[in-house]
Amino acid sequence: MTNVWCVRANGGQFAEHFLRGGYAGIGWGEIARDLSGIRSRDELYPVVQAAYPDQRSAIVIGNYVGQIARFLFEIQAGDYVITPAADTEWLHYGQVASDPSYFFAVGNDGCPYGQRRRVSWAKGRLKRGDFSVPFQNTIRSSLTVFAVSQREEFLAAIGKADPVTATAHYDPYRVVLEQVLELDDKEFEILVGHLLTALGFEGSEVTGRTGDGGVDATGELNVANLAKVKVFVQAKRYKLGSKIAASVVKQLRQAIPFGGQGAFITTADFQGTAAEVALEVGFPRIGLINGRQLVDLLVEHWDDIPPEFRERLDLKPGLVRA
Numbered sequence: 001m002t003n004v005w006c007v008r009a010n011g012g013q014f015a016e017h018f019l020r021g022g023y024a025g026i027g028w029g030e031i032a033r034d035l036s037g038i039r040s041r042d043e044l045y046p047v048v049q050a051a052y053p054d055q056r057s058a059i060v061i062g063n064y065v066g067q068i069a070r071f072l073f074e075i076q077a078g079d080y081v082i083t084p085a086a087d088t089e090w091l092h093y094g095q096v097a098s099d100p101s102y103f104f105a106v107g108n109d110g111c112p113y114g115q116r117r118r119v120s121w122a123k124g125r126l127k128r129g130d131f132s133v134p135f136q137n138t139i140r141s142s143l144t145v146f147a148v149s150q151r152e153e154f155l156a157a158i159g160k161a162d163p164v165t166a167t168a169h170y171d172p173y174r175v176v177l178e179q180v181l182e183l184d185d186k187e188f189e190i191l192v193g194h195l196l197t198a199l200g201f202e203g204s205e206v207t208g209r210t211g212d213g214g215v216d217a218t219g220e221l222n223v224a225n226l227a228k229v230k231v232f233v234q235a236k237r238y239k240l241g242s243k244i245a246a247s248v249v250k251q252l253r254q255a256i257p258f259g260g261q262g263a264f265i266t267t268a269d270f271q272g273t274a275a276e277v278a279l280e281v282g283f284p285r286i287g288l289i290n291g292r293q294l295v296d297l298l299v300e301h302w303d304d305i306p307p308e309f310r311e312r313l314d315l316k317p318g319l320v321r322a
Helices: 015-021 041-051 058-074 133-139 151-157 172-180 185-198 246-254 272-278 291-300 307-313
Strands: 004-007 023-026 080-084 090-096 102-104 115-121 145-147 201-206 217-223 227-236 261-266 286-289
Touching: 004 023, 004 151, 015 023, 015 080, 015 090, 015 115, 023 058, 041 058, 058 115, 058 145, 080 151, 133 291, 172 291, 172 307, 185 201, 185 217, 185 227, 185 307, 246 261, 246 272, 246 286, 261 291, 272 286, 286 291
Parallel strands: 004 080, 227 261, 261 286
Antiparallel strands: 004 145, 023 115, 080 090, 090 115, 102 115, 201 217, 217 227
């Protein structure tokens, strides 16, 4: 079975090197040697320990060994590799070349990562925000090399969905969204306000008036006192299958004061031009949450939603009809 992996490029710093050179690479620069003769994880331990003689923590050494072993032994020919771009809104992807795909290089192309696997990178790229919340959470992992569990979602995004998955007749997202659409506009705005609180926003407040086309809710995200971000939210119910235009997103952008950011949360989806407007340089960033991503957030924070809304939506904890 084809698997999907993420191989980071130091925050995207060396992503372009990966693309130009046709490879994905990992660092651990102290291990400046060819590892093609290593056949197992156990054989890696003395190599890693010798490269880091001052590192006495078995946990740290085990972490290094685990990621290097994953890169050497678990990634297989034909698997897909994702690497986030320097602009983390975008993801590059490609397919691992036929074995032997591993090779060792001494950073002569400007990338210091010597342990490499040959990858045929796609010409296009994927927008991170188009994926589900669980997928986006997976990509946030701090590991250098890790498996992406949302395999089917990724394959569908690149047009390689499994036939069985593609023809599945039951769509749990649609079932939940149909229930959400039973709420009126004000109820939906209040639900989004509760969701903001569940996501960690302080002082979440529903401010909008039905049909005003502006800000419906606000909240301030305080990240462990390291940073504070004021977010201005538009929460709109739209029928399933519809797509929100760029002009609607621009209206929200005009209502965001200096220093703030925006979020547009809807039951529908967005046109491609709307996504471009949301990330346009020189303007407040606007996060776009479509219907499927809204369902993901409800699943993740269902226990934090007030009981009256859980009863009103008439859904069991797994978000299926009660």
